[in-house]
Amino acid sequence: MAVKGRRGTGLRGFPLFLLWLGLAAFSSATAGFSEDLTEIRIGYVHAASSKARLSLMDVPADNDGFAGAQLAIDDNNTTGHFVKQHYTLIDKTVRRDDDIAEAVGALADAGAAFVVVDVDADGVLKAAEAAKPRGLTILNVGATDDRLREEDCRSEVLHIAPTRSMLADGLAQYLVWKRWRKWLLVVGSHDSDKLFADALRRSAKRFGAKVVEEREFKDTGGARRTDSGIVEIQRQMPVLTQGAPDYDVLVAADESEVFAGYLPYRTWDPRPVAGSGGLEPTTWDAAFDQWGAVQLQSRFVKSFRRLMTPLDMQAWTAVRLVGEAAARTNSADPAKLIAFVKSPDFSLAAFKGRKLTLRDWNLQLRQPILLFDGRNTVSVSPQEGFLHQSSELDTLGVDRPETKCKLN
Amino acid sequence: MQTQLARVVRRLGATVFRQTAGLGFGLAILTLLATPALAFLAFVSNEKGNSVSVVDTDKMETVAAIPTGQRPRGIAVSHDGKFVFVALGDDDTIQVIDTATFKSVGELPSGPDPEQFALDPSGKTLYVANENDAMVTIIDVDKKLALGQVSVGVEPEGMSVSPDSKTLVCTSETTSMAHFIDTSTHEVVGNLLLGSRPRFSAFKSDGSELWATSEVGGELAIIDPRTRTLKARVRFEIPGLRSEMIQPVGVNLTRDGKLGFVSLGPANRVAVVDGVTHAVIKYLLVGQRVWHGDFSPDEKYLLVANGVSNDVSVIDVASQKVVKSIQVGELPWGVAFAPN
Incomplete structure (x- = not known):
């Protein structure tokens, strides 16, 4: 993020x-x-x-x-x-x-x-x-x-x-370009996580992806850092993602930094992770x-x-x-x-x-929205082929015809 | 001259001792070049390939690849045709390559992160833009010595020297200015605000106009170098392309000043601009992300480097047509012809 x-x-x-x-x-x-x-x-x-x-x-x-x-x-x-x-x-x-x-x-x-x-x-x-x-x-x-x-x-x-919708659209365009259209959406329990999830759902609809199932990861409190936490996480994340319908990519909405960073390499099915962990949309x-x-x-x-x-x-x-x-x-x-x-x-x-x-x-x-895997640039959106009548950058986020803004 | 030759020979000897395998190759090239060659050779820097491709415009093909240091971009041939200078952005130096042997024969003290540079008309002084330090370094080519530095705007890049040698023009990308530097005092004597991210400038051979491109601003500025004011702004419009994709970079002006060729980066086109009226005559479709180019010495051809499609497009100047594309190394950036 x-x-x-x-x-x-x-x-x-x-x-x-x-x-x-x-x-x-x-x-x-x-x-x-x-x-x-x-x-x-x-x-x-x-x-x-x-x-x-x-x-x-x-x-x-x-x-x-x-x-x-x-x-x-x-x-x-x-x-x-x-x-x-x-x-x-x-x-x-x-x-x-x-x-x-x-x-x-x-x-x-x-x-x-x-x-x-x-x-x-x-x-x-x-x-x-x-x-x-x-x-x-x-x-x-x-x-x-x-x-x-x-x-x-x-x-x-x-x-x-x-905006969250620009970040989500930047990510979604790339996932759709990759033909990873079936998403497992895992959402945190904080308000900001839910807002990002809203943006991701909107993007999926806009660009032809499908959220095949949604799951919540409840923040029950607790420290981000414990000496033997890694043992628990390794067991927790597969269970969280177990038994999902067939999906291409796990998309996580976790602005609060509670779980998304733990998902890569720990999902039940071997799938890539994007959103708040794995492949992240950002400005820099x-x-x-x-x-x-x-x-x-x-x-x-x-x-x-x-x-x-x-x-x-x-x-x-x-x-x-x-x-x-x-x-x-x-x-x-x-x-x-x-x-x-x-x-x-x-x-x-x-x-x-x-x-x-x-x-x-x-x-x-x-x-433009940049996509990073944590080490390197994976791509920069807007992706090729997402066209717009005035600026391709307006394929990212809420566009003029949809706006609710009234400037005085 | 003799000392330079001696140095070349010494270097060659040393190289041969170090790499016996290279001996055969070196000899082969020497033999090849012993026959009088009339063909024009263009040297193309390959930013990712860490090499300089040598293109023969008679054969219309790449005839050699010369390994370089890290990230070669700015490239020029010495006025006597003996050496190629290549700025190595990630090695903080300018590599000197012998045009006869295709071997590296030394380095020039460019200062950090050199990208573009300009030789003055005498061929004795080289001006280098140091992008990270907002500086221009002035180098005595023969002595291989840095003579001084001049502070300019943020991210200096494009460099050009007036035909009378008196003015150096440096464009800085984030400051968005052309800085006019007096070459005798090394002082900035004027600044002109340009469109966003100016990357390159070129003088007409009679010194009457300076053409400067703005990559993000998407325009070409025609500047009167005497008054340091803007004479005209040229905009480019290509049907079906968003204005953000039109990013002018390289400029090549014919010697008579009648035609200008402006590379438009990710628009994948070179604009042909009337040197007198400054109207855009036509757009030539070239390879992907076209950067910089150079005319063959007889001005029959203009070769431009296509940074994404790994080739150079050959433009026939008289007919204003792209006649060929020639495969070079990975991510080509600049082109420089040897004068003979």
């Missing part, structure tokens, strides 16, 4: 240290700039969330996401150097959703017109509410909820993170090396001494979007920038092999 950090790192204290060092160096650097530079401030609001992951390699670093935003600030400043613009990132960590409005207000007072938010769906709506009277624009990099782009869409929120992976991505990966590793995650990429994209708009319009006027981003002239290069553009009906960034 796109929102969770992958391969956090064992050096979790280290990046934070580097971060402070970076900020210190940064502020001293800004002091040296002459007055004719146009200053563009971007806020970053992050809500502390669970770091429980099945694999140690997936435990997110403390600066997961924020590091991506910082790198984009550096990239924007390199460009800004030539067009006399300077960018600053202002960080606000919140503990509860209730603190989000205050954080957005403080960022507005500090002169930020754009605020990148890595919070849950309700948090995004709270941020939007606080942003509206102050004329701020929210860039959602963390919440994949379709409702934020549909019935709960807001004209001051741009969505950089893909540290192994991704196509279309110039290696350059971004090496810049990231050089700066932060860890691998770049999907959340880092989503935050990088959000901050680059602001930089791109400012460079193209040669302006720091938020109204001009937003008008440009919403215009048909806007596009962003983000190492995905094609330009990313904005869906004007709900302000969702169009983007």
Whole structure:
């Protein structure tokens, strides 16, 4: 899944240290700039969330996401150097959703017109509410909820993170291309798992796959890590998948990281696993090396001494979007920038092999969905043959004719 | 010159001692080349194959494959025709290959991750884009020495030198600019914002225009290099193809400046653009994911490398038709003709 950090790192204290060092160096650097530079401030609001992951390699670093935003600030400043613009990132960590409005207000007072938010769906709506009277624009990099782009869409929120339906469609297109049309769907017991399962069912219907049976894996609590857990898991997973009707691929919906990572190699029948485990749809992976991505990966590793995650990429994209708009319009006027981003002239290069553009009906960034097996790129959707009258990227997720969004 | 020759001979000797098996092959090639060859040879870098294919345009076939280091992309032949330079992205160097023996004879200190580079008209100075470091490295070819570095935008790639040698133009992909660098002071003297992800630029031989492609922006910018301003923007429209698939990369301009050939990447086409009116004349269907190309010295043919279909398409310049495709190595990227 796109929102969770992958391969956090064992050096979790280290990046934070580097971060402070970076900020210190940064502020001293800004002091040296002459007055004719146009200053563009971007806020970053992050809500502390669970770091429980099945694999140690997936435990997110403390600066997961924020590091991506910082790198984009550096990239924007390199460009800004030539067009006399300077960018600053202002960080606000919140503990509860209730603190989000205050954080957005403080960022507005500090002169930020754009605020990148890595919070849950309700948090995004709270941020939007606080942003509206102050004329701020929210860039959602963390919440994949379709409702934020549909019935709960807001004209001051741009969505950089893909939706669950985009991720599910990206995966489904590939499974259908492989002719793995019969799915065994195993769903976790949390609300987010159910939402992802809804998206997967919708995709199956859309692209001609069939869910032959559905099973639930109940989260009964318990630790992700125990010393002899592997013995139990090896017995548990075959039983969970035993006696299923004939199927081609097991598709798991487990955003809560409770069981999907345990499924590969443990299913009763020898079948591949996809969804929240095995072959996963996402926006980025540290192994991704196509279309110039290696350059971004090496810049990231050089700066932060860890691998770049999907959340880092989503935050990088959000901050680059602001930089791109400012460079193209040669302006720091938020109204001009937003008008440009919403215009048909806007596009962003983000190492995905094609330009990313904005869906004007709900302000969702169009983007390819990458499929990874945990080590390597397996494929990039949209798949060949999935056609669309305006953009093949609109074969991913809820399309214009189906939208429930009414922007005011 | 003599020292270079001596070096070649020494290298050859060393290679032969190391690999006795290579002796027969080396001798065979030397014998082959002892006969006066009139055919034009094109050198094609194969990004995945770690090799340079040698294409004979008289025979219209690949006649040799030269092994290289890791990830060869940018490729050029020295003005005297004696050496091929190939940028090895993953080996952080530029490999030098002898065009007579097809053997590697040395390296140039390119700086990290070299992709594209440009030789200045005198053939003495080489400018390399270091993508990871937002730098351009300047190299003295004869001395094999880095003379200096210039800071440019994020991910510099396309490199070209004005025909009067005075200006180096570097395009940076994430910054989306053309940087104009004074070759005597090594300073950036101007910047021009281009369409998203500019990848390549080329001067007309009279220096009157600079053509720069934007891969993600999907356009060709015609720039006046004197004023460093945009003269025109050329867009490409191909029926049945989404605009996202039209990704201009390589540009080849005829010496008289009357025709430009623009490779359109995953659109699998080369656009023929009128050098004067800048109108698109036609689209030529080539292989898959076409990258870069080069004219034969007599400008009879343009060879373009097709990055996915593992071949080069041969375009007949006069008739503006694709006349042949020739199999080369794995994932070909760039083409450079020897001048004789």
